[in-house]
Amino acid sequence: MKLTGSEIFVEALKREGVEVIFGIPGGVVLGLYDTLYRQDDIEVILTRHEQGATHAAEGYARATGKPGVVLVTSGPGATNTVTGLANANMDSVPIVVFTGQVSTGLIGNDAFQEADIVGISRPCTKYNYLVKDVNDLAQTIKEAFYIATSGRPGPVLIDIPKDVSQNKADYKPIDKVYIRSYNPTIQGNQWQIKRAAEAILRSKKPIIYAGGGVVSSNASSELKALAEAFHIPVCMTLLGLGGFPGTHPLSVGMLGMHGTYWANMAIHNSDLIIAIGSRFDDRVTGRVADFAPQAKIIHLDVDPTSIRKNIHVDIPIVGDAGHVLADLNKVLHAKGEGDWGKIREPWLKQVEEWKKKHPLTYRHDAKIIKPQYVIEKIYEITGGDAIVVTDVGQHQMWTAQYYKIDKPRRFLSSGGLGTMGYGLPAALGAQIAYPDDLVIEIAGDGSIQMNIQELATAVIYKLPVKVFIINNRYLGMVRQWQQLFYEGRYSASVLGQKPDFVKLAEAYGAAGLRAKEPNEVEGTIKEALKIKGPVVVDFVVNPTENVYPMVPAGGAINEMIFDDPVKAKEATSKKGKTEDSIQTA
Amino acid sequence: MKEEGNEHIISVLVENKSGVLSRVAGLFSGRGFNIESLCVGPTLDESVSMITIVTRGDERILEQITKHLNKLIDVVKVTDLSEREYLVRETALIKVNTRSEDRAEALRIADIFRARVVDSTFNTYTIEITGDPEKIEAIINLLRPLGIKELARTGRIAIAREELKAPSAGNGSRKAVMDMEG
Numbered sequence: 001m002k003l004t005g006s007e008i009f010v011e012a013l014k015r016e017g018v019e020v021i022f023g024i025p026g027g028v029v030l031g032l033y034d035t036l037y038r039q040d041d042i043e044v045i046l047t048r049h050e051q052g053a054t055h056a057a058e059g060y061a062r063a064t065g066k067p068g069v070v071l072v073t074s075g076p077g078a079t080n081t082v083t084g085l086a087n088a089n090m091d092s093v094p095i096v097v098f099t100g101q102v103s104t105g106l107i108g109n110d111a112f113q114e115a116d117i118v119g120i121s122r123p124c125t126k127y128n129y130l131v132k133d134v135n136d137l138a139q140t141i142k143e144a145f146y147i148a149t150s151g152r153p154g155p156v157l158i159d160i161p162k163d164v165s166q167n168k169a170d171y172k173p174i175d176k177v178y179i180r181s182y183n184p185t186i187q188g189n190q191w192q193i194k195r196a197a198e199a200i201l202r203s204k205k206p207i208i209y210a211g212g213g214v215v216s217s218n219a220s221s222e223l224k225a226l227a228e229a230f231h232i233p234v235c236m237t238l239l240g241l242g243g244f245p246g247t248h249p250l251s252v253g254m255l256g257m258h259g260t261y262w263a264n265m266a267i268h269n270s271d272l273i274i275a276i277g278s279r280f281d282d283r284v285t286g287r288v289a290d291f292a293p294q295a296k297i298i299h300l301d302v303d304p305t306s307i308r309k310n311i312h313v314d315i316p317i318v319g320d321a322g323h324v325l326a327d328l329n330k331v332l333h334a335k336g337e338g339d340w341g342k343i344r345e346p347w348l349k350q351v352e353e354w355k356k357k358h359p360l361t362y363r364h365d366a367k368i369i370k371p372q373y374v375i376e377k378i379y380e381i382t383g384g385d386a387i388v389v390t391d392v393g394q395h396q397m398w399t400a401q402y403y404k405i406d407k408p409r410r411f412l413s414s415g416g417l418g419t420m421g422y423g424l425p426a427a428l429g430a431q432i433a434y435p436d437d438l439v440i441e442i443a444g445d446g447s448i449q450m451n452i453q454e455l456a457t458a459v460i461y462k463l464p465v466k467v468f469i470i471n472n473r474y475l476g477m478v479r480q481w482q483q484l485f486y487e488g489r490y491s492a493s494v495l496g497q498k499p500d501f502v503k504l505a506e507a508y509g510a511a512g513l514r515a516k517e518p519n520e521v522e523g524t525i526k527e528a529l530k531i532k533g534p535v536v537v538d539f540v541v542n543p544t545e546n547v548y549p550m551v552p553a554g555g556a557i558n559e560m561i562f563d564d565p566v567k568a569k570e571a572t573s574k575k576g577k578t579e580d581s582i583q584t585a
Numbered sequence: 586m587k588e589e590g591n592e593h594i595i596s597v598l599v600e601n602k603s604g605v606l607s608r609v610a611g612l613f614s615g616r617g618f619n620i621e622s623l624c625v626g627p628t629l630d631e632s633v634s635m636i637t638i639v640t641r642g643d644e645r646i647l648e649q650i651t652k653h654l655n656k657l658i659d660v661v662k663v664t665d666l667s668e669r670e671y672l673v674r675e676t677a678l679i680k681v682n683t684r685s686e687d688r689a690e691a692l693r694i695a696d697i698f699r700a701r702v703v704d705s706t707f708n709t710y711t712i713e714i715t716g717d718p719e720k721i722e723a724i725i726n727l728l729r730p731l732g733i734k735e736l737a738r739t740g741r742i743a744i745a746r747e748e749l750k751a752p753s754a755g756n757g758s759r760k761a762v763m764d765m766e767g
């Protein structure tokens with residue numbers, strides 16, 4: 001059967017089980033969009049920016065585990081996806097991005113809206129293709145989905161020239177894919193697994209350090225089985241949150257720069273770190289030379305390059321976290337008789353003492369809304385049962401600290417790249433995947449403005465996301481560093497009280513609410529949750545609140561600070577006049 | 586700039602597709618690994634090419650380099666030749682200025698190194714030399730005082746040595762590979 005490239009594209013996507021595509025059309029992809037118009041299996045979501053489309057696909061993928069799909073035009077459409085590709089590459093999110101390209105005969109001629117997107121995206125994709133012949137299209141799409149979703153997942157880009165989508169070819173559905181040079185290791189090495197088991201049985205002070213790999217390999221239940229059977233405390237990275245229940249007695253919360261004191265102390269003093277699907281990022285290890293000096297390290301990861309990249313590892317295991325943990329649990333159960341609750345008591349007690357010494361805390365205020373209080377209340381009122389999406393900055397860290405996530409794929413945040421503007425579009429992607437679930441975006445007043453245009457997408461497609469803006473009138477995280485390390489010179493971090501988010505929400509056709517005082521917080525959250533459609537809530541919070549505890553840059557993770565060493569001052573303009581827009585209402 | 590650590594020669598067998606070389610080169614530049622020389626050529630199998638990379642680094646960096654190369658989807662096989670016995674060769678074309686009083690000296694040097702004169706004009710010789718990197722460096726150093734006008738080098742290629750086994754009844758046709766030129 002002869003089909004056009006556009007028809008092959010749609011058929012191949014259907015075979016991959018694609019239900020939704022995010023994107024924006026343009027010259028060279030009109031044919032592809034036309035074919036999508038003439039079918040009903042795949043829904044097309046028109047976003048307002050290609051970056052929004054890409055993050056929406058990421059949100060969809062992170063929430064479901066299925067690949068997110070994007071279709072954009074050539075040139076600027078393609079380059080606008082780069083931030084999303086880089087984000088997905090860092091955080092191992094499976095997305096497939098289709099970009100239109102000028103016709104094959106024009107490539108290289110600086111044709112209208114031509115960009116070498118394959119060249120541009122090479123370092124920020126897992127793989128990418130330029131399809132030069134329509135006869136290769138079906139095979140390429142099959143390979144792309146396989147690569148995106150297997151091994152360490154990641155973004156794959158397919159560049160389709162206009163003539164390739166117009167030309168015809170015999171279409172044969174492709175079911176199997178084999179790439180001789182790409183064979184991710186799934187099963188772990190049995191000998192290393194045995195060594196790991198022995199180390200675990202011998203350890204007096206073990207800790208599990210779980211990362212995003214636990215979530216993406218669906219290894220949560222195996223992880224829980226391991227922790228519970230041997231009473232091992234579990235700390236998580238930002239992307240690992242939800243990989244182990246946040247409310248579990250063995251959970252010590254997030255580790256790293258803004259992690260809990262007791263998680264960092266447990267890591268620092270442990271004699272065995274069991275790293276699973278995590279990569280010893282510098283935000284986690286602090287000063288590497290002083291990281292966990294007494295600990296042996298077991299490192300389990302599907303990506304061999306993550307192992308021994310930053311830190312010496314004693315027992316490396318390459319493989320899929322779910323498979324390896326299942327094997328490890330088997331070996332351990334065969335060997336590990338003993339009253340582990342009792343054996344572990346001194347260690348868990350020690351961890352508990354660290355927790356008592358420096359719990360997560362902040363100073364309440366009767367007049368000014370504290371951002372941590374807002375997150376606590378959101379957690380309380382939603383019973384911890386929302387899909388929580390964040391932007392990047394202080395509000396992100398407070399969310400990670402105060403909103404305990406119990407299930408995997410229910411916390412979406414930009415970790416490795418730290419992309420402001422990720423939150424709203426990612427929340428839309430999650431809401432499309434789960435129309436009946438409560439999706440909350442915790443946004444910063446800075447971050448939200450980087451993709452605020454997607455409010456239109458939310459309203460048009462009736463996606464009832466709740467956007468809770470922690471409005472501190474600053475690029476807060478930047479301001480915090482300037483206060484602590486640059487003697488309070490707030491260079492270019494003052495946002496001021498613009499725009500009026502309530503009016504802006506209303507202009508987009510969403511509901512807008514505002515809370516200015518602590519006693520309004522609870523009521524406003526409840527009101528927002530009652531509204532059927534998308535809602536924006538402007539929480540006017542203390543502008544100079546800082547995220548604590550904190551490992552200052554370059555410090556070791558046991559050297560945390562808990563309070564302001566220098567008192568924050570309100571922003572002054574260079575002329576020395578107090579900027580009135582910063583004052584709390 | 587010379588990096589810390591030992592020199593390593595890595596053979597990378599890659600799919601013969603467009604863009605592969607830039608993936609490999611981009612990996613080195615993007616991750617700050619160093620490339621001292623890089624050669625690409627066809628192999629017996631048309632579907633793959635061989636990239637020979639000379640790099641430098643300590644054990645940890647080399648481990649990362651080989652892992653990252655293996656992770657590239659188009660890479661079929663990575664061999665760090667420095668882990669075994671190998672032969673390495675490079676070819677250079679050296680165009681030397683020769684005043685009449687130097688011409689005999691240039692020929693003598695070429696002769697000592699078993700190099701060949703492949704082109705000759707009234708005031709230049711072009712000398713072709715093949716050998717290991719030390720040999721190339723040595724002849725260049727000797728010719729330099731005469732005045733080198735132009736120099737083209739291929740970069741290094743390498744191949745693992747076969748083990749030297751005495752011919753046995755069942756393996757009679759097998760020849761030992763010897764490095765005849767030293």
Ligand SMILES: Cc1ncc(C[n+]2csc(CCOP(=O)(O)OP(=O)(O)O)c2C)c(N)n1
Binds near residue numbers: 391394420448472476
């Ligand atoms: C796209 C992008 N640009 C710049 C930064 C650097 N940056 C990190 S946090 C931050 C401030 C974020 O401000 P806001 O969204 O208001 O969050 P807050 O820290 O105030 O809670 C900035 C500018 C970034 N992470 N991403």
Ligand SMILES: [Mg+2]
Binds near residue numbers: 444473
């Ligand atoms: Mg802010």
